[in-house]
Amino acid sequence: MVPDITDTIAAIGTARGGAARGMIRLSGPRMxxxxxxCFEPSEPAFRLKSLNTAQLVAGILQLNTATVVYCEVFLWPSERSYTRQPCAELHTFGSSPLLEASLESLCLHGARIAEPGEFTLRACLAGRLDLTQAEAVLGIIDASSDDSLQTALVQLAGGLSQPLTELRETLLVLLAHLEAGLDFVEEDIEFISAGELSKQLTAAVEMVEAVVDQLTTRNQPLTLPRVVLVGKPNAGKSSLFNALLNECGASREKVRALVSEQAGTTRDFLSASVDMGGLKCELIDTAGSEANSEVESIGSFAQEMTATQRKQADCCVLCLDATEERIRDLVDNFIEESQSTHWNCLALTKCDLLQHNQTAIPSHPRVLFCSSLTGAGVNELRTAIAATLGGSEKLAAGSVATTAARCSESLRSARDSLRRALETLSAHGGEELVAADLRTALDNLGRVVGTVYTDDVLDRIFSQFCIGK
Structure with missing residues (x-):
């Protein structure tokens, strides 16, 4: 159910928790x-209701507790605002109780608390944004990496909706020509030739197919990329896991791997969210890979979980103890097989214990010497992981995932309708059949860019927003 857009709505627009500044948004006809x-400007002669241009006004906000708080109000009194309604942003101290009291005061004077995403919903309904751009706003809020942020920014700027809108306009012109020809069929007037119609329909099919292919790579759950540490028992995976948590700014994470000289300490897998050079991902420490198949049942279960995590990984880091006698041969094998296997990086752990020169071990961009004790190589490993994830398909697509999930079916239907129109034209079928398929394609394209929508579509999109956006 779409909320009443004639209500005046208010919500806290900044994150919860103490801060130097907090902000409350207000939008609606009676803003x-x-x-x-409840707001008194610092200049006594200033009259809010006489304002007709955007302006910054300082003053005090009366709270329902008979106290006042200083605030600055950014005012958009006309329709030249984000929601195309009179809008205001109240900026004051970032105390959560203070912001709640300020919001309550606004509600006592005619506002109501906004629903999730209601500000952006109003912008969409007013034509300020289309549906793909509204979803891009959510993509910016939820961005977990520089790549996903750039993808959302491009989509917000019209990177997806603009070409589809232009295609829809082209098809509308084609439909107009066809229907005009049907109206004057007895007078033998040709508004568009069969060859030109076929050419434009073929180009339209190719364009829609390209967008469908692009969206397919994003039509997946909104999960963080997964980085999995694997290797033999006692290969230093858990120590490296802890070192990466410290290096990647996740020192507040309560998750820590148990470290012991005894092999097989890790029986389950541990995971924590980390930042790999501006890229948020999930780091996973797995149980050591056993060579002996006749291990006890709990060990077998741990091996199955390790295999599962490895299959789901976006980046696998193979951990090898650098002090092993056959380490040179193992590194040679990694370099030889790395192009045809799922290994993305090789971490030679415990390099602080090396008694021989590291130059004796083959050099390779994805082979890194690491020491969890001294921290050597940990930052380099972080950079290598980020580079690997940066090129993965999960991060390389050109639309936000929520758009992909919503639009794929409509675009496929549009593509199929255009294909049928082409087939009918090639078989010298009636132009009225071609026109019918064009209308179906236009309806489906309209659902993508938001010229055609239903309440349940809007509810599904904007329920994912937080309140205040």
């Missing part, structure tokens, strides 16, 4: 009336 009831 100025609501604000006038």
């Amino acid at each position: 100025l009336d609501c604000l006038a009831g």
Whole structure:
């Protein structure tokens, strides 16, 4: 159910928790009336209701506790705002109780608390944004990497909706020509030739197919990329896991791997969210890979879980003890097989214990010497992981995942309708059949860019937003 857009809505627009500044958003036809009831400008002669241009106004906000708080109000009194309604942003101290009291005061003077995503919903319904751009706003909020942020920014700027809107306009012109020809069929007037119609329909099919292929790579759950540490028991995986947590700014994570000289300490897998050079991902420490198949049942279960995590990984880091006698041969094998296996990086752990020169071990961009004790090589491993993930398909697509999930079916239907129109044209079928398929394609394209929508589609999109956006 779409909320009533004639209501005046208010919500806290900044994250919870203490901060130097907090902000409350206000939007609706009666915004100025609501604000006038509880806000007093610093200049006594200033009249809010006489304002007709955007302006910054300083003053005090009356709270329902008979106290006042200083705030600055950014005012958009006309329709030249984000929601195309009179809008205001109240900036004051970032204390959560203070912001809650300020919001309560606004609600006592005619506002109501906004639903999740209601500000962006109003912008969408007013034509300020289309549906793909609204989803891009959510993509920016939820971005977990520089790549996903750039993808959302491009989509917000019209990178997806603009070409589809232009295609829809082209098809509308084609449909107009076809229907005009049907109206004057007895007068033998040709508004568009069969060859030109076929050419434009073929180009339209190719374009829609390209967008479908692009969206397919994003039509997956919104999960963080997974980096899995694997290797033999006692290969230093858990120590490296802890070192990466410290290096990647996740020192507040309560998760820590148990470290022991005894092999097989890790029986389950541990995971924690980390930042790999501006890229958020999930780091996973797995149980050591056993060579002996006749291990006890709990060990067998741990091996199965390790195999599962490895299959789901976006980046696998093979951990080898650098002090092993056959380490040179193992590194040679890694370099030889790395192009045809799922290994992405090789971490030679415990390099602080090396008694021989590291140059005796073959050099390779994806082979890194690491010491969890001294921290040597940990940052380099972090950079290598980020580079690997940066090129993965999960991060390389050109639309936000919520758009992909919503639009794929409509675009496939549009593509199929255009294909049928082409087949009918090639078989010298009636132009009225071609026109019918064009109308179906236009309806499906309209659902993508938001010229055609239903309440359940809007509910599904904007329920994912937080309140205040």
